[in-house]
Amino acid sequence: MGIGRFVESGFLIGERYRLLERLGHGGMSVVWRADDDVLGRQVAVKVLSARLATDPGTLHQLRAEARAAAGLRHPAVVEVYDYGETTHRGKLLPYVVMELVxxxxxxxxxxxxxxxxxxxxxxxxxxxxxxxxxxxxxxxxxxxxxxxxxxxxxxxxxxxxxxxxxxxxxxxxxxxxxxxxxxxxxxxxxxxxxxxxxxxxxxxxxxxxxxxxxxxxxxxxxxxxxxxxxxxxxxxxxxxxxxxxxxxxxxxxxxxxxxxxxxxxxxxxxxxGEIAGLPPAELMRAAAAPTVSIPRSRRLAGRAAAGLARVPGGRRTVVAGSTAGALIVAGLVAWPGNGPRTAPPAAAAAAPQACAVRYEVERPARDGRTPVAVSVRNTGAAAMPAWQLSFALPGRQRLLHGWSASWQQQGETIRAGGGALPAGGSVTAGFETTADPGGVAVPRSFTVNGTVCRSETSTPPPATGAAGAGAAGAGAAGAGAAGAGAAGAGAAGAGAAVRPTAAGxxxxxxxxxxxxxxxxxxxxxxxxxxxxxxxxxxxxx
Structure with a gap:
């Protein structure tokens, strides 16, 4: 009997974790979304094959590797919460409880x-x-x-x-x-x-x-x-x-x-990290922080690193987000249903004396999705406690998802918000849109906190041939696939469970x-x- 059919939805593991939905599976494990009845939160539970528990040496290795994975503390590593073994229908089932991603x-x-x-x-x-x-x-x-x-x-x-x-x-x-x-x-x-x-x-x-x-x-x-x-x-x-x-x-x-x-x-x-605009100290220091603000790229904003600002003395510091509620960003975030995010952007601060915006359209992907990078610079003399960018998206483009800021779309209007931006500081964010049926079009004007900004826009050159090489092989795409399928003796570590963001x-x-x-x-x-x-x-x- 396959492990996927051995345990079922509603099964209570360790008198604490109630299995709700199967997210992914492999030859030696199944990952479930589960409720933690003790702490009242949802977690991922990776149930390992009973065959792994038949050999004492393998079982010892599973426990040791679960302890090793639980000892890792880094914002880019899925956290392991618990390890245990439960008996079901006469079989011993090892399981690992971890962060739900x-x-x-x-x-x-x-x-x-x-x-x-x-x-x-x-x-x-x-x-x-x-x-x-x-x-x-x-x-x-x-x-x-x-x-x-x-x-x-x-x-x-x-x-x-x-x-x-x-x-x-x-x-x-x-x-x-x-x-x-x-x-x-x-x-x-x-x-x-x-x-x-x-x-x-x-x-x-x-x-x-x-x-x-x-x-x-x-x-x-x-x-x-x-x-x-x-x-x-x-x-x-x-x-x-x-x-x-x-x-x-x-x-x-x-x-x-x-x-x-x-x-x-x-x-x-x-x-x-240096090329991406993230100093190595920030990459490593993030291990000790509950959140990390990560910029997109320094290259788009000249010498000023994306998401980083020059302060007196030449030192760079992360400026995206506040201490209490930092804007935690890194890469693409898919909103449910591929629609615009409804979370409100950060509240606008008092209007700065001056601002500058760079809007760079990158080459569309084969499916027509077009990435756009947007750099916002505070060229005024006063710091912004928060910033809010607003512009009209031309044509019939639709916001799909964004990164490095809180994004939303209402009609043609796009708004993006973020945390503190000191005088002379800049931050780079971005988003992805549907293809513009009329060709590549860019906004005509931009405002930050109600002030019209000096702006610069760029579009990719016309394609001269096939757009890119074919992708290599069939990928295991989407939610639920990661974290399952650990094979052999080392199957106990922190595989992530993924809450689906697309059908299937x-x-x-x-x-x-x-x-x-x-x-x-x-x-x-x-x-x-x-x-x-x-x-x-x-x-x-």
Missing amino acids: DGRTMADLLSGDRIPWRLAVLICAQVAAALAAAHARGVVHRDVKPGNVMVTSSGVKLVDFGISAAVGVMDGADGQLLGTPAYLAPERIRGGPVRPATDVYALGLLLYLSLAGRMPWRASTATQMLKAHYYTEPAPMPAVPGLPSEVVRLVSRCLAKKPDERPAAAQVARVL AAPAGARAAVVAPKPGKGPAKPRTKVKDKGKAKKGKD
Whole structure:
């Protein structure tokens, strides 16, 4: 009997967690949305297969890995609340209770094509920071992929530490590797010990896919993927307009075949954070803060970092949001039903002496969705306790979702609001619209707190060919897919449950059990046993 049919809605686990709705599933686990009857909140409960509890050694490892995952404290890591074991119909069921995450997976964002490079850099900077925090505690994720990266209203969340391991351990005495074939590092295929560089390799693939819309080699089966990891040099990064050359070099370093030649996750976070406009101190300091205000990009606002302001002495500080109620932002947030968010923007402050707005339209995706970046600068002499931007969206465009601000649409009028903005400070936010049937059109004027601003607008050049390379493989898209499907002994970690934001949930990504050569036996040809029938999923699962 499959685990999905073994427990049912309404079942009470641990005399506390009442299962409500199944959000995702894999071969060895099912993730449920549940009510915590003690604390009166909703949580995610990952119920693991009873088969994992039959071996005492495996059960001990499950408990140890749950404790390790629970010890991670970082805003970009899903929090583990509880671990337990319950008996149901004579079977012992291990379970993990964790934070319930609202948002979209990167697999969902990548389902149409590559994403804007600024957004890709910002997301991967936060993933790198999460990995650095895990590596500092001796934990390696082992399954970094788009389906395990959530983009939420409170920032990026790295989910499913379900097959995580301590640094230096081997994958298993039976020669099986746990992970997704499209993202396995070469040393994993050789049967080497788990190390932080393993995660950095997968992060490099994640960033490459986000920027290029495809993987760095052509492979459609698990065996082809493993051979590519082991033998094939990655294809050069396709040209991406505006992409800094240091990002291209960083991706190449992350994808080095030798683990010792890859940068540390903390270094990746530092480089990408600087390019995204987020100082490394803010990336790392966020681990100690209940919320984190994350800007979109420094490149759009000249030397002033997005979401950051220059203050006397040259020091930069986050200005989006107040201490009591910071605006927590990072990437795309899908509103239910793809409609405009109804939450009111921040209250307008007294009119500033002067303001400036930059409105930059990026190239539409294949489905017509058009990202727009908006930078707001306070050019007056007085600080704004809060800011509210207003403009008319031309044509029949409709606001789909936004980031780095509170957005709403009423008719043609768009309003966005945020927190304090000191004199000389700037903040960059953005949103995504439906395609304008009449072509690319931009607003004629902008106001901040009722004052007309000096403005600058830009639109992408006409396309000269096909828009981007085809996406690599079928992605495990959307809510509910992340966090389920942890395979083998390491299934106990913090896989996220996702509250659906679109109809339906895609199947969980395929994980492979890879028979690797024993250490010291040389690069034997990889042989794979893929748990899911048919072609292995690649790229965006």
